[in-house]
Amino acid sequence: MPVPSPSLPLASRLLRWTGAAWFVAAVVGQAAFIVFILAFYGLRTATGNFAGWNEKPLIDGYVAGDDLGNLVFIAHVLMAAVVTLGGLMQLWPALRRRLPRLHRWTGRAFLVVAVFMALSGAWLTLVRGTWLSEVSAVAILGDAVLILVFAALAWRRALQRRFEAHRVWAMRAFMAVRGVWFLRVGLMAWIILCRGPVGITETLSGPVDIVLVFGSYLIPLAVLELYLAAGRSPRIALKIAAAALVGLAALYTAVGVFGTVAFMWGPYL
Template sequence: MTTDTTTDTTPTPAPVRPPRPVRWWRRPWIAPLALVTAAFLATTLPRYVGLDPAQSLVPTDRGPAFYPALVTHIFTGSIMLSAAVLQLWPWLRAHHPRVHRWSGRVYVATAIPTAVAALYIAQFPSSGVAQQVANTMLGVLLLACTLLGYRAVRQRRFGDHREWMIRSTALAFSIVTNRFWAAILIAVYVPGALTDPDIAFGAPEIAGAAAASAWVSFVVNLLFAEWWIHRKPRKGARIPRAR
């Protein structure tokens, strides 16, 4: 009778360390984004809460359906931007995935009527055909990217879902960056607009700057989104898991 004294020499795999949470200071853009969004909504919403067309920032004498479409666009768009901030918050996504999923559903549910209302509003431009085409293109792209992102997550294609929703969010925030670009373009091309009373809001110079801003605001955002999607991750960077 013999005894088997062979010992198992298979190396024991090293324990897998759980990924360390990303510290808040490594995502320094989320707080400024939330503050800018809050400031934008605080300066825009009060004019429309009372449903008084006289308080509108844009003329409303463009048919009976224009003001309801404008109010729908603003109210649903405000919820959309707020949900987008939650979607972009890495800490919330990592620690409260259920809240992340629900804010994503809210984003999609509000982005669709926001885009549809924008398509109607765009047909009554204040600054000519160039602005009309820009805002129509923005509405089409926002609707398409949102629906493609929703379709991808339903099919559990989480990588595609992430890319389409990054594009959708970039387009959604073009309404915020439009304020920035409009001020820059007016300052560059119509420097006397703020001091010369003869230059009215509807003057051709202002209209041209507004039309240019309508294009620049969403094109630059979309280019940034594409860079963000296709950039190479830093060495040792942790790739977020699909949830």
């Protein structure tokens, strides 16, 4: 058995701290996302002001006469608040430890709603024809496929009582479900850091758009894998490298969260 070097616990702690820093930025940003969805879409829907959905820039949103399209759109959007909240509750370690029954129920609800989000999003893209460019449509459909695969595997591993594998697939599902949120955060952080929409076009098909539409789920998934591998590994260098990357991701996320609140959602509330 290798004797642990004195800096191994420090590297592990560094990794946990940066992971926690990212989680805090994500909690703040996703809470803001939920508030925006309820205050903007929830309020207009509850008061019957369906045309008001289009008071912010959308591709289609409300379309007069398209009852089914409008229904799927608003169900998708309101469920986005539920899946975002459910995902956050699932990842909260204290809640998982203290209220395991609640964890199981919110977990089932999260996976069911995640599947609904992927299917309704795919319907809006493919059947309603709501997309900005072929490349952005392919990218978001890729995210939908990953959500379906990860949710199915997380569910299966839980039924098989393989809880460690279940936890890992559930975290992957969480990351894939966050794809559309990461996209908004990623775009805003990029625009703020570059002081303008460098490489970004109105149809989401510029070079930076392409990196971000695929990267919005592939990059967080890759960082998650590195974080998990570094957590398991006894190699100090790997832990420190992963901690540095997660720390950078936390900073980038924090800048993007500020941008979404200040420029993307705040002005419409």
